[in-house]
Amino acid sequence: MDHNKKKTYLINTIAVVSLYLVFFVLIQTKIMNNYFVGIAIMTCIMIIMAISLNIVAGFLGEMALGHAGFMAIGAYASASFSMALIDSGLPLPHLVVLILAMIVGGIVAGIFGFLIGTPTLRLRGDYLGIVTIGFSEIIRIFFINFGPTGGAAGLKGITRLVNFHNVYWVTIIIVFLVFTLGRSKQGRAIISIREDEIASEAAGIPTTRYKVLAFSLAAFFAGIGGALYAHYQSFLEPSKFGFMFSIEMFVIVVLGGLGSLTGSIISAIVLTVLPEMLRSFSEYRLLVYSLVLIIMMIFRPQGIFGRSEFSLTAFIESLIQRKNIKNSIDGGEAS
């Protein structure tokens, strides 16, 4: 790791920690009431969902419209697991239960991602989109009819283990992991499939394996998102994980820019907070929401950030540079 990289890590760590401290103070001093904390938690969960969907939609460049299905699998699997674990009476701290539940939710969703991805990734584009919608609907209807998890009435009595503090750090870790994935040899292989599948195969990349890997990883992180959602809401109903929810996630990713993680984060924040802010004019809410999307697609069809990332280090450096130029100009005038 060279000097520049260390600097980048340092700056980003400082930014992440100070953002956390700001929220920490706001929550402790009750300036942020429970309603706002709730929005913040949902925003973090949506960031995880958008980031994980970005692995398939952005890196791999495939249309996956069934992300809510994997979230549902993760949510139900982790909730069942944590309920069983707490019922068993083992004296485990809540954080440990949550971490185990997240791992279970992630792995179960990841396995389903693998099982669904292996046959369906032979399809491309719209066809894959339709098949993934189909699978997520199957999952939803399965949970409506599945007695042990409450069926259509929903799964009640999940211990609420998620608060802002743990969801924030989980989000940061997942963003970091997906970011580094995109810059590893595996990420490059996945991106090369997006760029040109035939060339990728001719360059020696086992494309089928990497497609399934990308799909399973996306499902894995979606499962973690689902686990957090389950242990925040403490109640799960299958109807929440419908087709519209998958579309909502896809819109976030497209709006932020396919392949841009910072774009996904920003648009997840905007598209989660905006509907809440517009709640008071609820009759215009959907109108404004769709207007934002239309304007966006006209003026910036590639999304907020396109495929590039926002770099804090580069931003700070450009600020310093501008200041230096300004200083030298001022200095020049003085002499």
Added chain:
Amino acid sequence: MTVLSAKNITMQFGGLTAVDQFNLELNANELVGLIGPNGAGKTTIFNMLTGVYVPTMGEIILNDQSIIKKTPHEIVKLGASRTFQNIRLFKDLTAVENVKIAYHNFIDYNMIQGMFRTKKFWDEEKKAQEECMKLLDIFDMGEYADTLAKNLPYGQQRKLEIARALASDPKVLMLDEPAAGMNPNETAELMETIHFIRNKFDITVLLIEHDMKLVMGICERIIVVDYGKTIAEGTPDEIKNNPEVIRAYLGD
């Protein structure tokens, strides 16, 4: 020593026989040209040799191993790589990233090490960067390393595609019309480059080309196909005077 051989390979698309009982023997370190009129089946032969198509009949042996029914990436691993007639670069990635993708199999760390950025990740990435830069420097493309592939001039894109094909360390390099769309100066430069890489990397080169000056200028052996069949084979001088070849190109 034979590096790549094809025995009686035939490719039928429905009722159409695109390639009919084609035979090929490539020896180590040879520079062979594959020519023929449009639609003669040259690219189909390439696609069979690189695993894109599975021949209807026949056998292909690469380094003493059959590659029939192997996928293209497995064939790359066994030592045959190619370029495309219409350039197929990863357009939104930089030149050096393009090469690094083909260098994939020589980078040794797993996904977990990559995601958590262990020391191994940094070491291997550093090595990959250096090796890929070396390769770009051979093509005098070092200055373009961080340019997006789509922004490169046409000639450089062609060269980058060859560099990418070489990154997987092939024994046989197959070039599909490398000089297509180049002006005479660029073609002349390309001829030198092909000669140079053949000697430098000690590889066998098989190329499809329509530019007769290039083919006659650098190929040691030429195979002429028409209607999916070999109609002539020999040194450039033999081919130039072969009546069959003249007839195929000019008609009776």
